[in-house]
Amino acid sequence: MAEEILLEIKDLRVNFYTYRGVVKALNGVNLKIYEGEFFGLVGETGCGKSVTASAVLNLVQNPGKIEEGEILFKQKNLLKMSEKEIREKIRGKEITMIMQYPIAALNPVINNGDQIAEALIANKNMNESEARKRTIELLKEVNIPQPEKIARQFPHQLSGGMAQRVMIAMMLSTEPSLLIADEPTTALDVSIQAQVLSLLKDLISKHRATVLLITHDLSVVAETCSRVGVMYAGDMVEIGTVDQIINNPQHPYTKGLIKAIPSDRSKELVEIRGSVPDLVNPPSGCRFHPRCDYTKPICKKEKPQVLQVEKEHVTACFLYEESRNKKSKEEYAGEYKGGANGRTDSA
Amino acid sequence: MxxxxxxxxxxxxxxxxxxxxxxxxxxxxxxxxxxxxxxxxxxxxxxxxxxxxxxxxxxxxxxxxxxxxxxxxNWNFGISLRTQKQVSEDLRVYFPATMELAFLALFIAIILGISIGVISAVKRNQWQDNASRVFSLVGISMPAFWLGLLFILILYYHLGLIPAGGRLSPHISPPPMVSGLYLLDSLIAGQFRTFWDALYHLLGPALVLGWIQTAYICRVTRSSMLEVLNEEYIRTARVKGLRERVVIFKHAFRNASIPILTMIGISFGYMLEGSVLTETVFGYPGLGRYAVNSFLSLDLNAVIGSVTLIAICYALSNLIVDLLYAALDPRIKY
Structure with a gap:
């Protein structure tokens, strides 16, 4: 791809040291996000989506610890930066984040306007009156009626949708390069979800920001994202364009997720059997094997390698490896019979 | 409202x-x-x-x-059998002394309690936190009279840092009566020597009363701050790239302050109550000691007068605390 890589996560491991034991929350996650794209990160609750987001801002909360890996943002490793450096140069300026529960994410004792203005004063070198003026403009930009009134009000006086708009205004106010949206619509009413998503999409294209959208809802991804990463229990199991993931999923977990999207009212809902494993004692080998319909002996022993399916499409599954080998064998056999020029899969 | x-x-x-x-x-x-x-x-x-x-x-x-x-x-409690004066007149002399002591102790307790509590929460489970736990455990566990006796033994008897008792040294005369608070009256009259002498006499009892309440305020501050520091909006503040100091004081502390304020209100009540023991131990001529001596000599008018006055102060402090809630948290409306 010609586009520049904005964020690259390499082999990121995060553990949480709890009384019950060490929770291996991220088990070597790899991820690339290109400049200007809308990247979706999907998976069940507890699969490590939000931890990945926190790690990018170096805000993994106690007792969590980033064990190893690299987070390259504009070619600089964020994990090598000091807390001061990351606070002064990255948070609020280059990378910001909107959260799942907008009302809880706004400070209840500071009025909405001041909370936005504060971000501007801290990151944009504005004085108070400039920041206030800009705040009103920003609130208008996120389609808030009567912005002056809303700016004077407090978060508890807002509806969920309104509060999320205030959050979006706050987090885009400093024109960051990367916006992490951690389940931005999950806590909202269905009718508001679509509004907030389309607003977010419009604003992102206007501000030319890149988005890392975290969600458990594949339909949200299908609507908004260009590329998707599917996570399961701390592993990245498949990455591809939305088209590749939806129409040609390779990993059994991705297939299961797509099947589980309710489509026809007359049909029974399909589910992936079992539940998310306890990450204190994660399953051996491929972490998905206890729930997989196609488990082979090797799945229990080894962690599958990341394999290229097509350009931009990778998956980590033995099943794919096998089917590809079979395919290439057949092709090889065909070649042998026909005697045509050799053409093998470019792995 | x-x-x-x-x-x-x-x-x-x-x-x-x-x-x-x-x-x-x-x-x-x-x-x-x-x-x-x-x-x-x-x-x-x-x-x-x-x-x-x-x-x-x-x-x-x-x-x-x-x-x-x-x-x-008519604020008339009758005549004190012990002092042979109007009880209301006695109260006018002794009550300001106790107020002065209680305010100074409360001041110490608020400043120390909140700062130690905040440090304790921010440095959770580190040595600062452990040290503050020991400090507050001592304050909470020690009875006021025992702490008072220790202070007298060490600070007065061995080190000579505090006077033996009273409100002023014998050679210094009280400042002209305005509020009855010596610290305030001496400043009004411009008598700085009297001011320092009054402060010097207040120090012992105020530290004893203050330490005990510091301990309570510190514990409440710590737990309240810990709770708030886990909130989503603290994360938001950090994501915004704010400095940690701003995150803690502007975003966390104000949200944590309601339980702290409640505790301060209760502390003030305890100060009035605790003054009975502390004033007796330190020989400080305040309302507490007046009430105790009246009890002992069955001077019922004086007892009723003192109790009524303390009850009024207690109820007033609670009223003020309740009104302050609304000022601190916009979600509270009366």
């Missing part, structure tokens, strides 16, 4: 009425004989009867009660 204040003031009057009624009946039904206490056991019968008439003790209890309530409305 105004409606709420009026409602609270009505409640306030009811509370005070309850307190004075209970104190009156308790002090009149106890099997004690104030007249005997004044005149001695072998006093002649006529003298005892004359004294009882003088004090109104010969009247039926109901009449005594209405007489007492009438007096109370």
């Amino acid at each position: 105004l409606k709420y204040v009026i409602k609270r003031l009505i409640l306030f009057v009811i509370v005070i009425f309850g307190v004075v009624t209970i104190t009156f009946f308790i002090s009149h039904v106890i099997p004690a004989d104030p007249v005997g206490a004044i005149l001695g056991e072998n006093a002649p019968q006529e003298l005892v009867e004359k004294m009882e008439r003088q004090l109104g003790l010969d009247l039926p209890l109901g009449q005594q009660y209405t007489r007492y309530l009438k007096g109370l409305i």
Whole structure:
């Protein structure tokens, strides 16, 4: 791809040291996000989506610890930066984040306007009156009626949708390069979800920001994202364009997720059997094997390698490896019979 | 808001009425004989009867009660049997002394308690936190009189850092009476030597009272801050790239302050109550010691006067705390 890589996560491991034991929350996650794209990160609750987001801002909360890996943002490793450096140069300026529960994410004792203005004063070198003026403009930009009134009000006086708009205004106010949206619509009413998503999409294209959208809802991804990463229990199991993931999923977990999207009212809902494993004692080998319909002996022993399916499409599954080998064998056999020029899969 | 204040003031009057009624009946039904206490056991019968008439003790209890309530409305508690002065006059002398002590102790407790509590929460489970836990555990566990005795033994007897007792050194005369608070009055009169001497005398009892309340305020601050620091909006503040100091004081502390304020209100009540022991141990001439001495000599008018005054202060401090909630948290509306 010609586009520049904005964020690259390499082999990121995060553990949480709890009384019950060490929770291996991220088990070597790899991820690339290109400049200007809308990247979706999907998976069940507890699969490590939000931890990945926190790690990018170096805000993994106690007792969590980033064990190893690299987070390259504009070619600089964020994990090598000091807390001061990351606070002064990255948070609020280059990378910001909107959260799942907008009302809880706004400070209840500071009025909405001041909370936005504060971000501007801290990151944009504005004085108070400039920041206030800009705040009103920003609130208008996120389609808030009567912005002056809303700016004077407090978060508890807002509806969920309104509060999320205030959050979006706050987090885009400093024109960051990367916006992490951690389940931005999950806590909202269905009718508001679509509004907030389309607003977010419009604003992102206007501000030319890149988005890392975290969600458990594949339909949200299908609507908004260009590329998707599917996570399961701390592993990245498949990455591809939305088209590749939806129409040609390779990993059994991705297939299961797509099947589980309710489509026809007359049909029974399909589910992936079992539940998310306890990450204190994660399953051996491929972490998905206890729930997989196609488990082979090797799945229990080894962690599958990341394999290229097509350009931009990778998956980590033995099943794919096998089917590809079979395919290439057949092709090889065909070649042998026909005697045509050799053409093998470019792995 | 105004409606709420009026409602609270009505409640306030009811509370005070309850307190004075209970104190009156308790002090009149106890099997004690104030007249005997004044005149001695072998006093002649006529003298005892004359004294009882003088004090109104010969009247039926109901009449005594209405007489007492009438007096109370005019802030008249009668004459103290022990000091032979109007109780209200005595209160005017002793009450400011206790207020001065309580305010200074409260000041110490708020400053120390909040700062230690915040540090303790921010440095959770590190040595600062552990040290503050030991400090507050000592403060909470030590009885005030014992802590007071230790202070006298170490700071007065061994180190000579604090005076033995009283409000002022013998060679210094009290400042002209304005508020009755020596610290304030001496500043008004420009008598700085008197100011320092008064402060010097307050230090011992104020530290003892303050330490105990510091401990409580510190514990509440710590737990309240820990809770708030886990909130989503603290994360938001950090994501915005704010400095940690701003995150803690602007975003976390104000949200954590409501339980702290409640504790401070309660602390103020404890100060008035704790002053009874502390003032006795330090020989500080305040309301606490006045009340104790009145109890011991069965000086019922003085007892009722002191208790009523302390109850009013307690109820007022609670009212102020409740009103401050609304100022701190926009979600609270009256």
